[in-house]
Amino acid sequence: MNETLSPIKPPSGWEYHSTEKLALRGGRLFDPSAELDEQTDLIIEKGVILSIGAIPDGWNGEVVDVSGCLVCPGFFDMHVHFREPGFEHKETIRTGCTAAAVGGFTGVAPMPNTNPAIDNPGMVRFQQEQALGLPVDLFPIAAITTGRKGATLTEIGELRDVGVKVFSDDGSPLVSSEMMRHALEYTRMFNLVISEHCEDMSLTKGGVMHEGSVATRLGLPGMPSIGEEIPVERNIQLAEFTGGRLHIAHISTAKSLDLIRRAKDRGINITAEVTPHHLTLDCSLLEGYNADYKVNPPLRTVEDVEALIEGLADGTIDAIATDHAPHAPDEKEVEFISAPFGMIGLETAVGVVHTRLVSTGKLSLSRMVAAFSTAPRAIMGLHEVNLKVGQAANITLFNPDEKWMVDREQMLSKAKNTPFHGWKLTGRTRGVVNRGMAWIRK
Amino acid sequence: MNQVRFNHLLGLEGLSQEAITEILDSAEVFLEVLKRPIPSVPSLRGVTVANLFFEPSTRTKISFELAEKRVSADVANFAASGSSMTKGETMLDTARNIEAMKVDVVVIRHFAQGAPHFLAERINASVINAGDGSHEHPTQGLLDLLTLRHQVGQLDGLKVLILGDIAHSRVARSDIWGLKTMGAEVKLCGPATLIPRDVDLMGVDVTFDIVEGLSWCDVVIVLRLQMERQREGLIPSMREYLRTFGLTRLRLEQAGGEKIIMHPGPMNRGVEIDSDVADGPGSVILRQVTHGVAVRMAVLYLISGGERGIE
Ligand SMILES: [Zn+2]
Numbered sequence: 001m002n003e004t005l006s007p008i009k010p011p012s013g014w015e016y017h018s019t020e021k022l023a024l025r026g027g028r029l030f031d032p033s034a035e036l037d038e039q040t041d042l043i044i045e046k047g048v049i050l051s052i053g054a055i056p057d058g059w060n061g062e063v064v065d066v067s068g069c070l071v072c073p074g075f076f077d078m079h080v081h082f083r084e085p086g087f088e089h090k091e092t093i094r095t096g097c098t099a100a101a102v103g104g105f106t107g108v109a110p111m112p113n114t115n116p117a118i119d120n121p122g123m124v125r126f127q128q129e130q131a132l133g134l135p136v137d138l139f140p141i142a143a144i145t146t147g148r149k150g151a152t153l154t155e156i157g158e159l160r161d162v163g164v165k166v167f168s169d170d171g172s173p174l175v176s177s178e179m180m181r182h183a184l185e186y187t188r189m190f191n192l193v194i195s196e197h198c199e200d201m202s203l204t205k206g207g208v209m210h211e212g213s214v215a216t217r218l219g220l221p222g223m224p225s226i227g228e229e230i231p232v233e234r235n236i237q238l239a240e241f242t243g244g245r246l247h248i249a250h251i252s253t254a255k256s257l258d259l260i261r262r263a264k265d266r267g268i269n270i271t272a273e274v275t276p277h278h279l280t281l282d283c284s285l286l287e288g289y290n291a292d293y294k295v296n297p298p299l300r301t302v303e304d305v306e307a308l309i310e311g312l313a314d315g316t317i318d319a320i321a322t323d324h325a326p327h328a329p330d331e332k333e334v335e336f337i338s339a340p341f342g343m344i345g346l347e348t349a350v351g352v353v354h355t356r357l358v359s360t361g362k363l364s365l366s367r368m369v370a371a372f373s374t375a376p377r378a379i380m381g382l383h384e385v386n387l388k389v390g391q392a393a394n395i396t397l398f399n400p401d402e403k404w405m406v407d408r409e410q411m412l413s414k415a416k417n418t419p420f421h422g423w424k425l426t427g428r429t430r431g432v433v434n435r436g437m438a439w440i441r442k
Numbered sequence: 443m444n445q446v447r448f449n450h451l452l453g454l455e456g457l458s459q460e461a462i463t464e465i466l467d468s469a470e471v472f473l474e475v476l477k478r479p480i481p482s483v484p485s486l487r488g489v490t491v492a493n494l495f496f497e498p499s500t501r502t503k504i505s506f507e508l509a510e511k512r513v514s515a516d517v518a519n520f521a522a523s524g525s526s527m528t529k530g531e532t533m534l535d536t537a538r539n540i541e542a543m544k545v546d547v548v549v550i551r552h553f554a555q556g557a558p559h560f561l562a563e564r565i566n567a568s569v570i571n572a573g574d575g576s577h578e579h580p581t582q583g584l585l586d587l588l589t590l591r592h593q594v595g596q597l598d599g600l601k602v603l604i605l606g607d608i609a610h611s612r613v614a615r616s617d618i619w620g621l622k623t624m625g626a627e628v629k630l631c632g633p634a635t636l637i638p639r640d641v642d643l644m645g646v647d648v649t650f651d652i653v654e655g656l657s658w659c660d661v662v663i664v665l666r667l668q669m670e671r672q673r674e675g676l677i678p679s680m681r682e683y684l685r686t687f688g689l690t691r692l693r694l695e696q697a698g699g700e701k702i703i704m705h706p707g708p709m710n711r712g713v714e715i716d717s718d719v720a721d722g723p724g725s726v727i728l729r730q731v732t733h734g735v736a737v738r739m740a741v742l743y744l745i746s747g748g749e750r751g752i753e
Contacts, residue, residue, distance in 0.1 A: 288559065
């Protein structure tokens with residue numbers, strides 16, 4: 001891709017640095033995939049990692065002090081919604097990518113449920129162009145079926161040629177088992193991935209939250225766990241039968257996890273992701289009818305949350321993805337049943353996971369970094385990103401000790417629909433390096 | 443007289459026994475007021491009450507309006523319609539308008555669960571929930587408690603069967619919380635498709651055998667069955683519903699004797715309840731209506747501070 005646009009300035013409070021000659025001094029280089037954990041300096045020249053080790057005397061490039069920070073392979077979010085084209089009042093690719101960078105992500109994969117849907121090469125190129133000049137790689141996910149209508153396959157081969165790696169009708173799960181079979185068979189020819197939002201709409205229709213005692217008390221129509229688990233199992237069976245590459249998006253129940261664990265034990269080539277909110281929030285939070293907690297899949301029970309954390313820790317769940325779903329304030333601030341599903345997550349994901357899972361000893365730091373960086377890239381079939389000399393510098397800087405409070409008014413996303421407003425977090429992104437530029441918080 | 447502070451009445455869940463008792467005791471006084479030749483008191487003179495009905499509900503609306511007049515409040519009626527899903531005013535607009543009009547008390551009926559909570563968080567006025575979707579209908583719950591207290595004197599240990607479409611019923615939820623708090627035992631009976639999941643965690647039992655339920659209880663609260671449940675595939679037919687869960691004279695006899703019969707109205711005679719039961723000796727259905735006015739007077743009185751006294 002040609003970098004035709006000049007670099008875009010980072011938001012206020014952040015500094016732009018060229019990576020022509022840039023040294024990151026005093027950080028803790030942390031790359032589980034390269035078995036690297038060492039406090040030292042890292043020098044970048046012309047966007048490539050030139051050396052790892054103390055900055056030599058007489059080196060004349062720019063030096064940024066990053067002591068106290070982890071220097072990690074760039075984080076990647078394989079499930080975001082950027083709303084452009086069609087719903088630019090909620091988020092644009094530019095605002096979404098800015099939120100991603102500030103949150104520590106050097107790459108994102110937006111879902112194709114825009115208007116019109118991303119179902120042809122022209123639409124893919126349009127989205128790619130909107131991200132130029134930013135330190136964030138954009139890998140559009142294209143629709144499995146034309147218009148996301150579930151009827152005919154998109155031109156998957158041609159979409160592959162413009163860089164699409166993953167296909168999904170996210171939000172409109174494939175109703176027809178036959179269509180899912182064909183999608184898995186067809187993408188398999190090109191080693192491409194189907195990312196499926198597993199939901200049996202006949203079981204969840206009308207539902208607005210997890211079905212169970214809380215929904216019963218609130219009088220709200222429920223979305224039962226089996227509404228997810230039945231299609232998870234169906235799709236696993238189809239992946240086994242076809243040999244296709246299935247990725248299961250945003251799993252939310254203990255039983256979904258169990259089905260995935262058993263499938264992996266049988267050697268079926270599937271992967272799975274989980275969101276930060278399903279790892280930290282449960283359905284009892286809906287008691288005040290606050291629509292910021294309304295999300296699909298819904299927040300489940302405490303037992304589900306605990307199972308998902310375990311599944312992430314033991315590797316059954318491969319990756320963390322935010323399902324960043326922006327909505328305008330006046331769309332969310334309505335009666336609960338009328339509010340749209342979704343919450344934003346790019347700017348809080350890393351801090352929330354670090355605070356609630358790593359600081360508490362439930363998840364190792366290396367699992368967290370892998371689930372945020374190498375795992376999603378591997379699932380998507382992207383080039384590997386690591387901290388090795390000679391590699392393009394694609395880096396996330398993260399200060400694990402910095403304490404901060406989430407403030408929705410300070411967010412760079414156009415939307416403010418976060419359930420984490422007011423949370424006190426430990427661990428915050430300090431900067432990102434990618435595409436020949438660095439954005440580093442002052 | 444009043445010790446408990448009422449800012450809002452959003453539901454009976456979480457309301458203490460003392461608070462409920464205080465409302466019921468006040469309602470007793472207002473029941474006496476209603477028997478006078480001029481059945482009104484100046485308790486809420488100078489207080490402005492707005493009735494916000496987003497859903498047509500003739501009887502609850504009339505009951506509230508009557509209660510408001512009997513306590514001498516200034517009343518403003520909003521025939522609200524629509525939601526954020528359709529064109530028109532959003533709940534947020536509504537909240538801002540009410541705030542600008544300096545209303546003291548808002549009575550809200552809405553098809554969306556949690557709509558009164560939404561308002562209560564955003565306005566200074568006190569909010570009374572007059573029914574929010576399938577969540578709660580606290581004044582109905584209170585009038586049921588008042589009616590039962592009148593009939594039997596003591597709610598503690600009373601056995602109450604709630605019969606019908608529990609899943610979609612705001613009355614059921616308010617009755618369950620109110621009855622449980624006052625020490626009654628509650629059992630639910632209805633088609634499995636209309637009993638919500640994990641409802642036993644509200645401290646109630648469930649039976650699918652109506653005769654068993656009737657044999658056990660002292661009181662039956664019959665819920666209205668909406669015709670759309672058949673269309674939604676939740677029950678096979680109205681005919682089968684009457685046959686399996688309808689309250690008939692024969693069933694009452696099989697269960698061995700008279701029960702107190704209640705229904706929040708409006709009734710579907712011949713569907714969930716037969717006319718000879720609805721109009722029969724155990725029925726207190728019309729008394730519920732009278733008690734509704736007194737209970738709503740009491741709630742209005744207590745929520746607006748109760749400073750002026752009832753007389
Ligand atoms: Zn989804």
